[in-house]
Amino acid sequence: MDRLTTIISRGLGSLLKKNMADVQEASGKAESKPALPDFYTDPNAVLNDDSSIWRFGKKPDYTKTRKVYEETKRCNHAAGSLPDLVENLVKNWEIEASFKTRLEDWRTINQERYSFSMNGKQRSSVDYMLKQGTYNAILPPSEYYSPEHNDFSVSHKTFKRMMPTFAWEVLEVYSGPPKVAFRWRHWGWMKNDYIAFNCNGEKVMAKAHDGIIDIEGVTVADLDGDMKIVHLETWFDPMSMFSQVAPNGVTKASQPESHSSAELGPEEDSVKRESATNASVVSNEIRPNMDRRSVSSAAADMPHGEMSSEGEGCPFARSS
Template sequence: MSGSWGIGCLASDVTKARQELEKLKKDTGYLEPERGNLDDPNIEWKYGKPDYTMVNLEYMKGKTKNHLTGSLELMVENFVKRWETESAHFKELDQWSTINRAKYHVQANGGKVFNAEESDGVGSYNWLMWDCKKELYDAEKQDFESSLRQFRGAFPKGFPWEVLEVSSGPPTIAFTWRHWAQFTGQYMGRQGNGQLIEMCGSAVVELDKNNKIVSIQIDYKPEEFLKALLGETSNYPRESEPSTEMESVCPMCPNVKSVV
């Protein structure tokens, strides 16, 4: 869930981020993610039209891959980001363009299967972490809005996401992915100190003949991600151990470093 975040940001912050983003695109040739026509006046938004400026900038600055125009990897990345926009921000399921509503179902780590209405009701964070250990995250005690508050509060500038590798194309798309952010906000009352929080995983997405999503199967290890936010792992520097460069601790992630 990359998220159109920028919690607590002023309009001037977004304007500055847009200027930096445009310069970065010009200097590097990077492509800004495509999420569909967000200016469509017919869209009914849950909380208003999203603005992805802040998270797009973080994505550009922190991604490890630069997928070429026309590549399967870029197609999959943009398709997933469009689905994310719809699942996070569209008020009406009937307006989702990415799914076959009648057949759509999602599952994480071989756990509970959610259909379209159920997954939309609980929100992506909750179905993705439904079977986590309750002491780390009890999804049954969260709802769509409370889960968003928790993770948006942890990552005020957004939670970027990228495709790493695609091993098969439509109708069965199998790929690996990476999610990351700087923990500068608060999670469950714990203040972050800017450390890199990162997780990786794999996904298998089944499409129908019209290229609509029928199913999503996600496999990843949420426990280390949650422990890092809660300060329960020795793999991340503590506030008494300042560091400007932190390496990924996710066993599925590439060995990359991010400057904080």
């Protein structure tokens, strides 16, 4: 009996040691597994990049947009869940695409391989996005808007003035890395008039109605081994946005209008500029094939002395 007890004790001891070794090995593997980049765990991670060069001279302030997001979002994703991680990634990517002017400062993408496409059309490079802007990358020519007649600065001013806050959230995630497919929502309230140049080079407008602009779409993100974005393919109907902006259609804006800083909306955080430089800024940045009338009208329409750096812009192409 004593011998049997000894055998059992030795067997249990050996098994316990093996199990402990397995646990320690698994723990070691878990500890050695690289952590996710900070732009997956913090929606504002890239705003801490002090060495980056920022559009308009300083970091944007997303405080009010994040507040609107928290108060009016549909979903509450658990921290660290796949939808939460994807949401944080896209929000950081949107900040970089909208406000970082140098490719070498973008951390969320694979800088050598990155591309973007809309609705199955030709892929655009990161250089195109840096030059033309995110709104111009996703919006086709129409009676409401034209990338040909609105440069990067004018396009951002147009939409950020109209909707001082434009929040973004992930609704559903359909697949995990390395190919992440998800449905998203982008929304805000039309606080100021919509004014832009359309496909005919005409300046058009729609009066502010203070109603919600709420759009949805689907995106597939291809990620590399470092969890950086290689390609984004997005599907959504731009006309679904414009039909909410101008339910009765747009009208021609017969006279160029100059806009004071007060007209930009109380929720915009602005960077001061000398008003005398506005015309030259637009003229230098505007597309070469833009006609003289459009250039002068765009310059006259720039806000005097200020340029918005608050709020989330359109996250696809160019996320709170």
